[in-house]
Amino acid sequence: MSVELSVGKKVSVTVPGSSANLGPGFDTLGLAVGIYDTVEVEVIASGLEVEVFGEGQGELPLDGSHLVVKAIRSGLAAADVHAPGLRVVCHNNIPQSRGLGSSAAAAVAGVAAANGLAGFPLSDAQVVQLSSAFEGHPDNAGASVLGGAVVSWTEVPVDGRTEPQFKAVNIPVHSDIKALALVPSFHVSTEAVRRVLPTDITHLDARFNVSRCAVMTVALQQDPSLLWEGTRDRLHQPYRADVMPVTAEWVNRLRNRGYAAYLSGAGPTIMVLGTEDVAQSLLDEAREQGIRVLPLEVAGPVEVKVLK
Structure with a gap:
């Protein structure tokens, strides 16, 4: 039975954008870059309240179809906790649909926020897995979770029933780049x-x-x-x-x-x-x-x- 989070619990998430492929590394290489979205999530008594400022303001949905909200709920389920209600405030600086990982950043922000609300039971690998599932490849999400540059890959089970496993590992980046x-x-x-x-x-x-x-x-x-x-x-x-x-x-x-x-x-x-x-x-x-x-x-x- 899942644990219910207490009303008033609140976290703030700062997530970097990312650049995928880096030329030849299609769906494989990613790089976290210094442009950030900030998401604040608070547990409230009931319902869902969503606000969006900056990039996507007036365009993104303000209900349960918002990607950050869907990712929060995915993260809460994975952590086996429940929130009676949520208030989500997004301050977006990453341009939308421009190739800077805005969707992956939203997914990472949501899963990471859920992890923080639950007391951080999820590992980085689990956050990569959950956030990558929304796009089906882990290059952008892996970079936003881990920072720096990443090599990522997807393991597709042969049984046809098990979910794909999304993996990413850091590679160090030269300080002059x-x-x-x-x-x-x-x-x-x-x-x-x-x-x-x-x-x-x-x-x-x-x-x-x-x-x-x-x-x-x-x-x-x-x-x-x-x-x-x-x-x-x-x-x-x-x-x-x-x-x-x-x-x-x-x-x-x-x-x-x-x-x-x-x-x-x-x-x-x-x-x-x-x-x-x-x-x-x-x-x-x-x-x-x-x-x-x-x-x-x-x-x-x-x-x-x-x-x-």
Whole structure:
């Protein structure tokens, strides 16, 4: 029988955004970046109250279909506790549907909040599992839970009945590496952008991506000079270029200037990793085109504070 949480218990969660794929590591590599959503969750006597400020305000649902609420309930169930009612207040800074892990961050925030309300019975691995289940892959969620860079994978049981197991482990990031996000004004649907990907690829392209994914793990950990080579990809970015021409143009322009630019997640955000600043003239031109320029640090893990 589940334990009922006491009215008035309250937690605050600060969760970083993330950049997935990092070029060749499709659904595998992720990086936590320093743009944050904050979610406050309080146990109330009954009902559900949801408020959203910042990104998504006036657009996101304010009922039980809100992803943070669904994730809270998933986390509470896993911790075997029950809340008579919930008040959820979201302060969002991560742009929605732009390839910076807003959905994964919402799922992580909800599960982490539930874990805090319950007294932290869930391990990091369990938080990764529960939050990744909402999207079906753990690259973004794993990065937001663990911080830094992650290698992630999914174990699909052969029995057809057991749920997939989502896994992620940290890899250290060289202290000189910083990120720069160029965020276009338009949204994209992750599922719509996935539909342009082919069902089969050549053995040559598969070999290319395996090698660059390996190079990327070395670049992140010990040799940032390899970041340009490590962000090369033939698995997904070439196929997505036609549906995001502005993004593709900027990725190519930056790479032609020697910057390790890639499509962040499903896009349309362009991410640049490196140790040197991008030329100011390029950033000024991007801003003139209505593209937001966000200098970002590599972020740490999700943080949960018990307030009451």
